[in-house]
Amino acid sequence: MAIRSLASRKTLAGLKETSSRFLGFRGIQTFTLPDLPYDYSALEPAISGEIMQIHHQKHHQTYVTNYNNALEQLDQAVNKGDASTVVKLQSAIKFNGGGHVNHSIFWKNLAPVNQGGGEPPKGALGSAIDTHFGSLEGLVKKMNAEGAALQGSGWVWLGLDKELKKLVVDTTANQDPLVTKGGSLVPLVGIDVWEHAYYLQYKNVRPDYLKNVWKVINWKYASEVYDKESK
Amino acid sequence: MGRGWVGDGSGLTGWRRFSRKVTVSGVITAGFELKPPPYPLDALEPHMSRETLDYHWGKHHKTYVENLNKQIVGTDLDGLSLEEVVLLSYNKGNMLPAFNNAAQAWNHEFFWESIKPEGGGKPAGELLRLIERDFGSFEDCLERFKSAAASQFGSGWTWLAYKANRLDVANAVNPLPKEEDKKIVIVKTPNAVNPLLWDYSPLLTIDTWEHAYYLDFEVPSKCQMIFTKFESNGSHRVVFYAEPKSSIHKHIHGQACVMGNGKLKARIRNG
Numbered sequence: 112m113a114i115r116s117l118a119s120r121k122t123l124a125g126l127k128e129t130s131s132r133f134l135g136f137r138g139i140q141t142f143t144l145p146d147l148p149y150d151y152s153a154l155e156p157a158i159s160g161e162i163m164q165i166h167h168q169k170h171h172q173t174y175v176t177n178y179n180n181a182l183e184q185l186d187q188a189v190n191k192g193d194a195s196t197v198v199k200l201q202s203a204i205k206f207n208g209g210g211h212v213n214h215s216i217f218w219k220n221l222a223p224v225n226q227g228g229g230e231p232p233k234g235a236l237g238s239a240i241d242t243h244f245g246s247l248e249g250l251v252k253k254m255n256a257e258g259a260a261l262q263g264s265g266w267v268w269l270g271l272d273k274e275l276k277k278l279v280v281d282t283t284a285n286q287d288p289l290v291t292k293g294g295s296l297v298p299l300v301g302i303d304v305w306e307h308a309y310y311l312q313y314k315n316v317r318p319d320y321l322k323n324v325w326k327v328i329n330w331k332y333a334s335e336v337y338d339k340e341s342k
Numbered sequence: 343m344g345r346g347w348v349g350d351g352s353g354l355t356g357w358r359r360f361s362r363k364v365t366v367s368g369v370i371t372a373g374f375e376l377k378p379p380p381y382p383l384d385a386l387e388p389h390m391s392r393e394t395l396d397y398h399w400g401k402h403h404k405t406y407v408e409n410l411n412k413q414i415v416g417t418d419l420d421g422l423s424l425e426e427v428v429l430l431s432y433n434k435g436n437m438l439p440a441f442n443n444a445a446q447a448w449n450h451e452f453f454w455e456s457i458k459p460e461g462g463g464k465p466a467g468e469l470l471r472l473i474e475r476d477f478g479s480f481e482d483c484l485e486r487f488k489s490a491a492a493s494q495f496g497s498g499w500t501w502l503a504y505k506a507n508r509l510d511v512a513n514a515v516n517p518l519p520k521e522e523d524k525k526i527v528i529v530k531t532p533n534a535v536n537p538l539l540w541d542y543s544p545l546l547t548i549d550t551w552e553h554a555y556y557l558d559f560e561v562p563s564k565c566q567m568i569f570t571k572f573e574s575n576g577s578h579r580v581v582f583y584a585e586p587k588s589s590i591h592k593h594i595h596g597q598a599c600v601m602g603n604g605k606l607k608a609r610i611r612n613g
Contacts, residue, residue, distance in 0.1 A: 206495045262442050263497035263533035263551070285496035306497075306552035315401045315553065 139186045141179040144172050145215055153223035157323045159312045167218070170307055174210030174286070181207055209286035213266060213301060220300050222329035232330035236299070236337040243278045253280050255321040258304045269300040269333070271340055297340045299333040374424060374447060376407045379454035386459055394557045402553055403450040410443035424448050425538060432539050445534035449499055449547065452536075456546045469526075469545070472504075476526045483528070487548075490528050497551040498532040503542040 147167055152160030181203040188196035222228035231247050232240060244250040250269065257280060258267035265284045272279050274295035281292050289298040302324055309320035379399060384392035410427075414420050419427050419440055428448050431441035464480050465473065477483035483502075491500035505527045526545070529537050537544055548554075 202495065265496075306556060310553060310556045314397055315405070 139182055141182060142175050142211060144168075144175050145218065147218050149221075149223050149226065153226075154221055154228070154327045157327045158221070158309075162307075162309065162311050165311075166214075166303075166307060171211070171214040174207045174214065177203065178207035178211050205291075206286050209288045209291075212288050213286055213303070216298055216301050217303055219332045220302075220329055221324075221327050222331070224327065226329075227331050228327035228329055229325065230330060232334055234334055234338070235341065236330070236334040239278050239337070239341075244280075250280070251325055254302065255318065257282050258302055258321050259318050261304055264305040267302050267304060268296075268298055270296045270298050271337055272296055273340055276341065297336065299336055300328060300330075373421070374407050374411055376404050377451055377454075381459050386457065390457070391558050394554075397557065398549075398553060399450070399454070403447070406443045406446040406450065410440060410447050413440045413443060419444075424451075428536070428538060442534045445536055448538070449534065449536050449549070452544060453499075453547050453549050456548070472526045483526075487528050490530050491548050491550050494530055494532075494550045496532060498530060499536065500548045500550055501529045501531065501537050501542075501544050502546040503527055503529055503537045503544045505537075505540075505542045 144167070147163070150160075151163040151167070154160075154163060181200055185197060185200050185204065187193075188200065231237065237247075240247055240250050244253060254267050254269065261267065261282050261284075263284065265282055265287070266289075267282050268280065268289045270279050270281060270289050271277075272293065272295055278299075279296065281289065281296070283289060283292060289296045289301070302321065304317060304321075309317060313320040376399075379395070383395040383399065386395065414427065417440075419430060422430070424444060424447060427440060427444040431438040431444050433441070464470065470480065473480055473483050477486065487500060487502060494500065503526070504524065506524045527542070529542070531537065536547075
């Protein structure tokens with residue numbers, strides 16, 4: 112049986128990777144796993160500490176590691192003028208880079224209840240939600256329906272279309288970031304509906320996960336992004 | 343009565359849904375049933391836990407079958423074989439709503455037969471000859487299979503399949519394929535897609551959706567899962583097209599199905 116031990120610290124220091132390395136004439140910027148601003152168990156009972164730890168330390172870390180590897184290979188291929196390798200690497204970059212981008216947003220989209228998790232949005236974002244979806248409940252219902260209906264792995268998003276100046280709900284497959292659905296889309300809230308995001312706790316009942324995750328959604332962060340991007 | 347809980351001495355249990363009978367609620371249901379795996383749910387331990395089988399077969403697979411039946415009852419797809427529903431609902435890539443449930447129902451039924459308790463080892467006979475011809479060795483084939491399964495982006499399936507070299511392009515002259523053009527291949531498919539759609543004959547499959555391994559392995563250590571699962575795989579599976587020039591028929595039992603394009607395909611299992 113797999114190990115199910117729980118660490119209450121945010122991350123194990125030994126897992127941190129070094130950042131910049133210089134290759135060739137140009138340095139490439141590589142990435143590290145961001146720390147969570149809360150303990151793994153802080154989102155319980157909505158999301159178990161076990162899931163948070165594995166999701167962060169294993170899944171997200173793997174995306175970061177593989178993204179860095181792909182970037183190194185890309186750098187070498189670009190320097191050599193190896194066009195077919197550059198093209199071949201695109202799917203690994205999109206998948207692992209997307210995984211890193213999406214999960215970095217996700218950890219900020221969540222907060223423990225005692226840090227404001229679950230508190231409804233106020234201010235400009237709150238009004239915009241009421242305008243576009245009738246109410247917060249209306250938005251939640253729509254996102255939950257689309258999240259539950261998503262086949263396979265992916266994400267359900269609340270985004271801001273900067274060009275059209277409106278809120279949108281959309282889904283992306285696998286680790287595609289929201290921007291792949293439209294260049295002017297800015298992610299405000301993303302909910303991971305890959306099975307690894309909920310399976311250990313909710314098993315096959317994705318709708319229960321979707322119902323409960325809203326109790327730890329950090330609307331303060333989403334509002335900050337909205338305010339900044341809708342100027 | 344439309345359905346009942348079946349339990350027999352071997353420990354197999356499952357819902358059996360009878361075709362076109364009226365249930366107690368008065369609702370007429372379409373005919374696909376949730377077949378149980380051909381072994382008890384704990385028989386694959388320690389490679390795959392009973393808990394996983396309870397959820398994977400008892401919830402995921404069951405839901406695909408139930409939802410499929412609800413979707414197709416009373417429609418043109420009602421009454422066809424599962425393979426026909428898969429091919430017709432694929433609709434050349436412009437999938438109809440029933441595709442996902444139909445293909446996943448088919449995939450999972452095939453998956454339970456791709457693994458077995460005390461399975462593993464090597465294939466033999468004609469299948470081994472073809473694998474050695476197309477991969478060099480069984481070990482090489484196994485390594486490539488494991489890499490393919492471990493490198494899936496997102497949900498999907500990894501298949502060992504038999505591919506006949508045919509080109510289905512309008513206005514192209516399609517030369518009669520030579521015996522050597524037919525190959526054993528390893529293919530990865532996303533989500534519910536399976537190689538029937540490309541007119542391949544699936545031989546074995548492994549489910550690489552996270553729900554297939556998450557309770558037992560938790561982490562993306564898919565290689566470990568795949569290794570143990572392949573160890574559980576049944577051997578001695580051979581598939582041949584019932585084509586005019588085919589010559590090999592010496593097997594114990596066979597299963598024929600009519601594909602959407604009207605061609606008869608014989609799936610023959612040995613052992």
